[in-house]
Amino acid sequence: MADDLTLPSSGHPDTASKGKEPAARAGFDWWSEAKGLFWLVLAVLGFHSFIAKPFYIPSESMLPGLMVGDRLVVSKFAYGWSFVSPTIPDPFAIVGDLVLHKPVESWSVQLPFIPGRIWGSLPERGDVVIVTPPGSSSDYIKRVIGLPGDTLEVRGGVVFLNGVAVPRGPLHFRDLAVDANATCDPLQYPGARRVLADGRTVCHLPIVTETLPNGRRYDTVDLQPDSPGDDYGPVRVPASRVFLMGDNRDRSADSRFALGGFEHGLGGPVPVENLGGRAEFITFSVDGRATLNPLTWWSALRAGRAGTSLHPERTQ
Numbered sequence: 001m002a003d004d005l006t007l008p009s010s011g012h013p014d015t016a017s018k019g020k021e022p023a024a025r026a027g028f029d030w031w032s033e034a035k036g037l038f039w040l041v042l043a044v045l046g047f048h049s050f051i052a053k054p055f056y057i058p059s060e061s062m063l064p065g066l067m068v069g070d071r072l073v074v075s076k077f078a079y080g081w082s083f084v085s086p087t088i089p090d091p092f093a094i095v096g097d098l099v100l101h102k103p104v105e106s107w108s109v110q111l112p113f114i115p116g117r118i119w120g121s122l123p124e125r126g127d128v129v130i131v132t133p134p135g136s137s138s139d140y141i142k143r144v145i146g147l148p149g150d151t152l153e154v155r156g157g158v159v160f161l162n163g164v165a166v167p168r169g170p171l172h173f174r175d176l177a178v179d180a181n182a183t184c185d186p187l188q189y190p191g192a193r194r195v196l197a198d199g200r201t202v203c204h205l206p207i208v209t210e211t212l213p214n215g216r217r218y219d220t221v222d223l224q225p226d227s228p229g230d231d232y233g234p235v236r237v238p239a240s241r242v243f244l245m246g247d248n249r250d251r252s253a254d255s256r257f258a259l260g261g262f263e264h265g266l267g268g269p270v271p272v273e274n275l276g277g278r279a280e281f282i283t284f285s286v287d288g289r290a291t292l293n294p295l296t297w298w299s300a301l302r303a304g305r306a307g308t309s310l311h312p313e314r315t316q
Contacts, residue, residue, distance in 0.1 A: 048087040050076055055130060055141070055279065060182075061246035061253065062128070062141055063221050064174055064205060069181035069286045070305065074130050078278035080120035083111045084132045085276065110137035117273060122147060123242060126216030126312045130276040131244060133259060133266050139276060142254050143218070146243030146269065153234035154256065157222060157249065160234070161213060169209035171222070175202035177302075180288025188251060189223065216312040223250040232256045241269035282308040 057070040066072075076085055088109040110132065123129055127144045146152040151162050159166040177200065178184045184193040184203035194204050211217040227250035237243050244266060246252025257265025282305050290300035 045087050045089070048076070049085055050081060052076055052280075053087065053277070054283070055139070057141065060188075060251055061248050062143070063248040063251075064176060064207060064219050065247055065310070066128075066141065066282075067176070067182050067285065067302075067305075069288060069302070071283045071285065072310065073280045073283055074277040075280050076277040077119075078121075079123055079272065079275055080117035082117045082120070082273040082275070083114035084274055086111065113271075113273065115273060120272065122272065123275065123278065124216075125212045125214050126218065128279040128310045128312075129244070130279065131266065131270055132274050132276055134271065134274060135259065140244075140253075140266070141279060142244035142246050142252070142266075144242050145212070145245045146237045146255075148237055148239045148241060150237045150243070151234050152237060152243050154230060154232040157225065157227075157230040159210065159245075164213075166213075167211045169211075172207050174205050174207050174219070176205060177201075177287075178203055179302075181286065211315060215315045217315055218247060218312040221248045221250070223248075229254075229256040235268065237269045240272050242272060242275070243269045279310040281310055282306060 052073055052075050055072045055074045057066050057068055057072070060068060088111070113134075123144045125144055125147060129142060129144055131140050131142055132138065133140060145159060146161065153160040158168065175194075175196070176182060176184075178193065182203065184201075186193060189203060189205070192204050193201065195201050205221050206223065207219050208222045209217055209219050229249065229252070235243075243255045245254045245256065253264045253266070255266045255268055255270060257263035257267075259265060259267035285302040285305040286300045287302050288300070290296050
């Protein structure tokens with residue numbers, strides 16, 4: 001029959017393949033792996049540059065709302081994109097920090113100043129923003145207080161916008177837990193460290209609530225009546241600039257202080273091009289007890305901070 005199977009002469013179907021060696025095993029494709037890694041890194045950097053990036057709180061300048069050890073999400077597109085938006089790794093800085101243990105300002109390369117923003121918009125008063133000080137590559141986190149055209153002044157710790165005092169609520173106190181990331185240093189917060197009846201150690205901070213003209217309100221720390229930033233201005237905020245302040249008013253290097261030097265401030269109103277994005281919410285927070293042992297990671301999480309919005313509430 002025409003469709004009968006013709007067998008090899010030995011009668012065994014596999015005899016025809018006898019003598020053939022199996023195909024050589026393919027070697028590891030280093031080039032394909034390198035290309036895949038390259039595109040992965042590029043995608044991560046693109047996301048960090050144009051969509052959102054994580055941010056770590058390294059200082060206490062935004063107490064009581066933000067603590068050292070908080071991890072945030074920062075939206076990079078909130079005000080459009082500028083020369084500070086791209087995340088460009090600096091391999092020399094990374095090696096210097098991790099391998100040589102030399103202090104570095106940032107792991108990223110900062111582009112030279114380029115005026116303007118792509119699809120740019122101004123922030124709203126009360127926004128918490130990431131800002132790169134002019135001539136620097138480090139990131140600060142501050143609150144927007146003054147917008148272009150505003151006249152801003154600080155008298156005795158009270159902020160005045162266009163000649164009108166920003167309303168302040170009554171002085172009250174808040175206890176923040178003391179831990180490895182929030183030490184309540186007696187030199188910075190004299191008399192604030194206390195031990196409660198239940199044995200917990202807390203930082204007893206004086207709090208004043210401010211309400212901006214647009215109805216957004218937030219808490220500030222008012223430690224002393226005569227700190228260097230308690231009297232400032234008046235200054236008029238130029239076009240395309242914003243005035244930024246930290247919520248921990250007596251422990252914040254912000255627009256009230258000079259660039260560089262001892263003060264490490266922002267040097268007055270900051271160009272909007274230097275805003276890197278808007279802080280959205282806390283992803284998680286750690287108290288500083290975590291080690292390389294994964295068993296310590298869960299216990300180092302601060303309870304109740306994950307998911308906290310960083311958009312101030314509005315009273316009207």
